[in-house]
Amino acid sequence: IAGITQAPTSQILAAGRRMTLRCTQDMRHNAMYWYRQDLGLGLRLIHYSNTAGTTGKGEVPDGYSVSRANTDDFPLTLASAVPSQTSVYFCASSVGHADTQYFGPGTRLTVL
């Protein structure tokens, strides 16, 4: 059982490019989340999904979009990347909304 996987592990991206970060879980968790983690700012929620077919905005949603077509997958898209989106991105999942969250290994994204 893999738990949660994220791809890519790291990426360097030119500003203005479109990028999709992938997240897949095999635990049949209903809820999934995307966070960014920046030095001195901690983990901040970007978007979340309580169940397949629904999504919601977190604390810092601007510049990001998500979709939840099925239970397992929760991709995060940057439509037009900007340098301030340089960060480490973590995907997480939980059985239900606000239950214990389990994190994927992260994607380190650099936007130049």
Place this chain on the structure above:
Amino acid sequence: GQNIDQPTEMTATEGAIVQINCTYQTSGFNGLFWYQQHAGEAPTFLSYNVLDGLEEKGRFSSFLSRSKGYSYLLLKELQMKDSASYLCAVRDPFSGNTPLVFGKGTRLSVIA
């Protein structure tokens, strides 16, 4: 508003005991989590408290006082591998779009 405070950094000696404090001010409270995060890795779940008192799990214990808005994580018999960041997170049912509010983390260095 929501505010979670933890010390930024702590240093302790191998074999010793260390206490990492977390104070919180949130609109509501429905549980507190502690996560461990090694450098370059994902946060991993350590403990969960929803009622006042001490929860013990091996070398790690977590304490909660809801009336004081206070928790601590106690690490006994410190090992070098305990060097990591420790994140406190509060489940706030009135937080709207942020089911878990994370503190910025305490970076613990264990020295010989």
